[in-house]
Structure formats: C-alpha cells, structure tokens
Amino acid sequence: MAEPEDKPVDTTAGPDAGGGRERPAESPNVPRRKSSWPLAAAAIAAGHEVKSAARLAGVSRKTVSRWQARDWFLERVEQIRGEAVRRAQGRLSDSMVTAAETLRKLMRDEDASIRYRASSKLIELGIRLRETLDLEDRVQTLEQILQAGGQLPGTTDQGGQG
Numbered sequence: 001m002a003e004p005e006d007k008p009v010d011t012t013a014g015p016d017a018g019g020g021r022e023r024p025a026e027s028p029n030v031p032r033r034k035s036s037w038p039l040a041a042a043a044i045a046a047g048h049e050v051k052s053a054a055r056l057a058g059v060s061r062k063t064v065s066r067w068q069a070r071d072w073f074l075e076r077v078e079q080i081r082g083e084a085v086r087r088a089q090g091r092l093s094d095s096m097v098t099a100a101e102t103l104r105k106l107m108r109d110e111d112a113s114i115r116y117r118a119s120s121k122l123i124e125l126g127i128r129l130r131e132t133l134d135l136e137d138r139v140q141t142l143e144q145i146l147q148a149g150g151q152l153p154g155t156t157d158q159g160g161q162g
Contacts, residue, residue, distance in 0.1 A: 036058055041076040041080060042080055043056045043057065044068070045076075045077045045080035046080075050068070100122075104118075107119050
C-alpha cells in the first residue's frame with residue numbers, strides 16, 4: 001500500500017504530536033504505526049463507525065478521529081472507496097453480458113409470452129443504451145467546445161454585441 005511520499009513533514013499531527021519528537025522524513029504526515037492507519041482507513045471506507053474502525057485497527061477512537069481530520073487519511077479513504085466502485089462496475093459489466101445472453105436464449109423459449117417479454121426487454125434496453133451513448137457523445141462534444149474557448153464549431157467571435 002503506497003504512502004504519501006511527496007508531502008512535507010508535519011511535526012504537529014498524528015500519534016507523535018505534542019511530544020517534541022519529529023517524525024522521520026521517510027514517512028511525512030503519516031503516523032509511525034504504519035499498520036494501523038491503513039486498517040482504519042479501510043474500515044472507514046467500508047462504512048464502519050469510528051469506534052469499530054478503531055477496534056479493528058487496534059487504536060483508540062480519538063486516534064481515528066484525529067486521523068479523519070487529516071488530508072492524507074481522507075484521501076486514502078476515498079481511494080479505497082473508488083477502487084471498490086471500480087471493482088463493482090467490472091462485476092456488473094460481466095454480469096450484463098450474461099444477462100443479455102440469457103434474454104437472447106429466452107427469445108427462443110417455447111412459451112410465446114416469455115419470448116415476447118424477453119424481446120421487449122431487449123428492445124427497451126437497446127434503445128436506452130443507444131440514448132445513453134448518444135448523450136455521452138454530446139456531453140463529450142460540449143466539453144471539447146468549452147476547452148476550446150467556448151465557441152461552437154463553424155462560428156467566429158463577434159467581439160460583443162452591437
């Protein structure tokens with residue numbers, strides 16, 4: 001698990017604060033108990049309360065609360081949450097292929113009402129997918145226009161109004 005390496009040393013934060021001891025330069029802004037804070041961050045990212053996260057990490061609630069006030073901790077929590085969302089999206093994508101195959105198989109079912117419902121659902125989902133992709137393309141075009149100074153293709157800047 002990568003720790004922040006490019007941030008300045010903060011001798012007033014974390015478990016060593018108040019003791020007059022400086023944290024070593026190789027671990028700026030990160031507590032010396034390197035195995036504790038990642039566990040607490042993972043627990044918070046997973047939805048645990050501070051008390052539960054502290055118990056899992058083997059530190060006090062006060063320590064986890066102090067860590068939650070630090071950018072490096074919050075950034076790690078968000079990174080863990082982002083990774084979880086990306087994994088879930090991948091699983092959903094895989095399942096969508098299986099679901100589409102199932103609908104295609106149901107279109108060949110002996111029961112006409114099952115064939116009808118499967119066909120209707122495929123058409124409905126196909127239309128929704130096309131609308132979503134079209135909207136995505138339009139948003140991308142608008143973003144490109146904004147990045148290019150906000151002018152629509154084929155227009156020139158009139159320099160204000162008359």
